[in-house]
Amino acid sequence: MKKLALFLMFLIGMPYVLSYDNVTLEYDYPSQVFVGEEIEIKVKLTNTAGNNVWECKVRIDKEKILDYVLPFIDFKVDEAKFKAPLYYKKHDKYGEDQVSLKIVFKKGIRGGTYTIPIVFSGRVGACKDGCIPLPPQEKKIKIVVIVPKPFLSIQTNKRVEVKTDTVDIPFVLKNSGTGKAKNIVITTSPGELPTEVDLNSTELAPEGELEGRIILDASQLSTGIYTLDINLTYSDENYNNSGKKETVEIVVTKETTPTTTPPPENDKGDTYYAQGMQNLSDKSYEEAINSFIDAEFHYLNAGNTEKALECRTQIENIINLLNAEKEVENTDKYLLIIGLLIGSALSGIGLTVWLYNKEL
Structure with a gap:
């Protein structure tokens, strides 16, 4: 119930x-x-x-x-x-x-x-x-x-032409990740390409950008094509490391100034000798004698006695030619010729002494 x-x-x-x-x-x-x-x-x-x-x-x-x-x-x-x-x-x-x-x-x-x-x-x-x-x-x-994680990329020129002793290679770091990048370090390789890195921060927030540059010392580089690696390392908030590398082609086309070496003494003698012959052809006797005297001097320094004697012969021929002229236009010209004769005589004495010393 x-x-x-x-x-x-x-x-x-x-x-x-x-x-x-x-x-x-x-x-x-x-x-x-x-x-x-x-x-x-x-x-x-x-x-x-x-x-x-x-x-x-x-x-x-x-x-x-x-x-x-x-x-x-x-x-x-x-x-x-x-x-x-x-x-x-x-x-x-x-x-x-x-x-x-x-x-x-x-x-x-x-x-x-x-x-x-x-x-x-x-x-x-x-x-x-x-x-x-x-x-x-x-x-x-x-x-x-x-988990916030940074993801960095390097943006730079893939090819750089170098025409001077130093060149700037600009680059931009971009963080397309979700976390802050810390301990950012940029290095380059190989070591044969000397560089300096200009970067004003070691951290980069998400969606942020960071500009920098690499200064390449090309003073010791010869013309040619080189490869430069830009190496990037960074870490996240938990100190997990990551890295990235970009390669740049370096084309060195520096304009080199050719080195000029002074011409040999024998070549200088040839130059003055040719000049003397031209002066003689133009009947510029004073200039011709001076040119042959200079040529004789350089031939002697070069040890070319044959050409030095040839210069002496040319000088004597000009003097004989001038002596054969019956009329002298003015006293100044006469005095000039006397001076040239004295200079020629002294040069001849020098040649004789040089030949004598050489025979000894």
């Missing part, structure tokens, strides 16, 4: 229990975040249960998070309660409330997609503390965690 009474009470109460619906929950959260960025998970509750709701809350179910992931999550707010009671309807509008859960993925976690389980619980009914537990709801939200 007692069991029958309980069964009848259950049948009477069942329509009342089943008449309630559940509340409606809406979740708002970012689909992807960076390591260290605070994540706010907004949960909006709309009371569609059919009566006032009480003791409603959401919490992160840590027991369902993987053990190796749990140490890398900082739970700022892992449980939040909605206001109570939350009315069912007022003026034909459902009661609403919103709370937030907050977490941070800490440094050291690997990039990837992680699941955060969220559980809802509450009660519904007209009594003060709520009469009937609402069916629990679980939401597994998925968040992509991005």
